[in-house]
Amino acid sequence: MSLLKRKSDRAVELRSGKTLIASLTPSKSEQPSVLSLALPKGGSVLLEKIMTGLCPHAGLGYFSLEHKLFERGLPVNDTPPEASRLFFPTGYCYGGFRRLPTSFEIPILESARKVLLVRDPRDMLVSLYFSITKSHRPPGTDAGKDALERFERDRAKVSQTPIGVFMKHRAERFATLYYSYDRILDDPRLRVYRYEDVLYEKRRWVADICEWLGWDIPEKVREKVADKNDLIPGKENEGQHVRKAHPGDHREKLDDKTIDFLNELLAPILDRHGYER
Numbered sequence: 001m002s003l004l005k006r007k008s009d010r011a012v013e014l015r016s017g018k019t020l021i022a023s024l025t026p027s028k029s030e031q032p033s034v035l036s037l038a039l040p041k042g043g044s045v046l047l048e049k050i051m052t053g054l055c056p057h058a059g060l061g062y063f064s065l066e067h068k069l070f071e072r073g074l075p076v077n078d079t080p081p082e083a084s085r086l087f088f089p090t091g092y093c094y095g096g097f098r099r100l101p102t103s104f105e106i107p108i109l110e111s112a113r114k115v116l117l118v119r120d121p122r123d124m125l126v127s128l129y130f131s132i133t134k135s136h137r138p139p140g141t142d143a144g145k146d147a148l149e150r151f152e153r154d155r156a157k158v159s160q161t162p163i164g165v166f167m168k169h170r171a172e173r174f175a176t177l178y179y180s181y182d183r184i185l186d187d188p189r190l191r192v193y194r195y196e197d198v199l200y201e202k203r204r205w206v207a208d209i210c211e212w213l214g215w216d217i218p219e220k221v222r223e224k225v226a227d228k229n230d231l232i233p234g235k236e237n238e239g240q241h242v243r244k245a246h247p248g249d250h251r252e253k254l255d256d257k258t259i260d261f262l263n264e265l266l267a268p269i270l271d272r273h274g275y276e277r
Contacts, residue, residue, distance in 0.1 A: 010025070010026075011023045011024060011025040012024050012025075012026070012085050012086055014065075014080065014082060014083055014085070014086060016074065016078075016080065019072065021065075021068055021069065021072060021074065021079075022065055022068040022083075022086060024063060024086050024088075026088055026091065027060070027061050027088065027090065027091025027092060028091070029059045029060060029061070029090060029091040030090050030091075031058060031059045031060055031090060031091065032089065032090055032112065032113065032214075033060070033087070033088055033089055033090055033091060033092045033093070033094065033108055033112050034060070034092075034093050034094070034112055034113050034114065034115070034213050035093075035094050035095070035097070035106070035108070035109070035112050035113075035114040035115075036048070036051045036093055036094065036095035036096075036097070036114075036115055037095075037097045037100070037114060037115065037116040037117070037181065038097060038098060038116070038117045039098055039099070039117070039118060039119065039124065039177055039178065040098040040124070040128065040177065041119070041124040041125075041127040041128045041131060042117060042118060042119035042124050042195060043117050043119055043195040043198075043199075044096075044098055044117070046117075046229060047095070047115075047117045048064070048095055048096060049228075049229050050202075050205075050206060050209070050225060050226070050229055051093055051095050051209075052095075053224075053225035053228065053229070054206070054209070054210065054215065054217060054221075054222070054225055055093045057215070057217045057218075057221050058093075058210075058213070058215040058217060060091060060092055060093045061091060061092050061093070062092070062093050062095060063086070063092050063093070063094055063095070064094070064095050064096025064097075065079070065083060065086060065094075065096065066096040066097060066098065067096050076098075076099070076101065076103075077102060077103055078103065079101060079103045079104055080103070080104065081103065081104045081105075082104070083101070083103075083104040084104050084105050084106065084107050087106055087107050087108050088108075089108055089111065089112075094106075094108075098177060099176075099177040099180040099181070100180040100181055100183070100184070102180070109184065110187070110189075111189075112189065113189050113190075113191075113212065113213050113214070114184065114187070114189055114190045114191070115190075115191050115192075115193065115209060115212065115213070116181060116184075116190060116191070116192045116193070117192075117193050117194075117195060117198075118178075118192060118193070118194055118195065118273050119194070119195035119196070120195075120196065120247060120248075120250070120270075120275045121171075121174065121175065121178060121262075121266050121269050121270070121275075122250035122254075122259070122262050122263075122266065122275075123247060123248065123249045123250050124174070125166075125167055125170060125171060125174055125250070125262070126163070126167075126249050126250050126253045126254065127249070128170065128174070129158065129163050129166050129167075132155055132158045132159075133155065133158050133159045163253060163254065164254060164255060164257075164258040167254065167258050167261070167262060168258070168261060171261075171262055171265050171266065172265065175265065175266060175269060178269050179269075185272070191208075191212045192273075193205065193208075194273060194274070195247070196247045199232070199246075199247070200232075202226040202227070202229060202230045203222070203223055203226040203227070205226070206222045206223075206225055206226040207219075207222055210222060232246070250262070263277035
């Protein structure tokens, strides 16, 4: 698909029927657009906060289509193909991704520099369980009644499900999110970071992101952004979004039989990204 070239300053609108999903005015910046990619419960919010802190200093606007969809209670998989029109080759950091979309194409996917944050999928599944039962916030005020009811039903159902059973029900579905990135893993314009490697090295990580994306941002600014997001709980708090953060949580929360099941099912992911099993 050819890149969308900026011809005017008119906003590009994405609608679902008569409902406005998102509106984006082309940026005047000539800085190359980049993509910030992650996975649910894999440090996605951490990466987003870092990128939104850096983007103004890089001369880029930050835009997340997934957030717009969430606030309106719309499933990501139902995004119309016209969403491709929101992606410009210059001026933006496009983030908030928890998977590569299947319902529309990202026209700058091959040409743009990208960062991808991954995490041990076994820890991610444990984190997902506690998020659904304790800390996930409901869809925004723009979401309809159906979206809110789906959220409450899921929370109630998972709250009554033993964690080991939840792992077996959700693991395969969760793996498909990881696999959505397979087609770009060997892209020379992609840099992959492991959550476990950057969690305790925020300053070094932020500096590397800037270097990789070609952002000339002063060291003091980089360190300020890194330090602001260097939040690691002293003890576990099930009601907080950042519940524990430390790697290896699945070994504490799951029995050996469940871990063996996950190790076998998730073996391609674990091996590809260097996680022991």
